[in-house]
Amino acid sequence: MEGVPEEFHDFFVASAGVSGALIGLLFVASAVAPERIVQSSAPIRAQESAAGAYLVLINTLFVALAALIPANSLAVVVPLMAGVGIIGTVVFAGITILEVRRPGLRWMWHRLLSLGFFVWQLVLGIQLASGDTDTGILATLASLSLAFYAIGITRAWQLLGGTGHGILDGIALWRSRHGDGASRE
Numbered sequence: 001m002e003g004v005p006e007e008f009h010d011f012f013v014a015s016a017g018v019s020g021a022l023i024g025l026l027f028v029a030s031a032v033a034p035e036r037i038v039q040s041s042a043p044i045r046a047q048e049s050a051a052g053a054y055l056v057l058i059n060t061l062f063v064a065l066a067a068l069i070p071a072n073s074l075a076v077v078v079p080l081m082a083g084v085g086i087i088g089t090v091v092f093a094g095i096t097i098l099e100v101r102r103p104g105l106r107w108m109w110h111r112l113l114s115l116g117f118f119v120w121q122l123v124l125g126i127q128l129a130s131g132d133t134d135t136g137i138l139a140t141l142a143s144l145s146l147a148f149y150a151i152g153i154t155r156a157w158q159l160l161g162g163t164g165h166g167i168l169d170g171i172a173l174w175r176s177r178h179g180d181g182a183s184r185e
Contacts, residue, residue: 012068016061018060023054029160045096059085074128078121085117
């Protein structure tokens with residue numbers, strides 16, 4: 001596919017801006033507390049969360065920027081970024097498993113989900129490289145960007161020490177603070 005159809009232009013402009021802003025915020029967080037996030041003394045889970053957030057956000061940034069280059073084909077960038085994501089996810093997860101031993105079911109689920117999205121992106125990139133010009137591929141690629149943002153924000157939340165990841169965690173937190181519904185006076 002030579003060049004990205006005009007109807008995707010605004011999405012990729014916004015995506016590049018969002019990715020750049022979120023990466024900048026991660027750099028600020030890393031600069032404010034490097035001993036907690038990026039230095040070798042930082043907990044392995046913090047380092048892995050930071051790496052995971054950077055992986056998905058850099059992925060979306062490069063795909064969006066490549067899509068904005070006139071007459072550029074995403075057939076090289078998409079599979080390349082997917083490959084970087086797959087390798088990074090496997091390496092960082094492997095290091096965490098070796099260090100932490102049993103990181104937990106939720107942790108494993110999140111890493112498998114990330115890996116699945118990167119593999120999906122690789123398949124889309126291969127379709128683009130084979131000359132498939134279906135705009136449905138770009139629509140799916142755009143939707144994957146949204147999934148990568150959700151992963152990046154979740155990883156950044158974990159990095160900052162956030163414990164909850166969803167509605168059920170919020171309900172559990174509320175119940176733990178308010179008991180069985182009895183009024184606290």
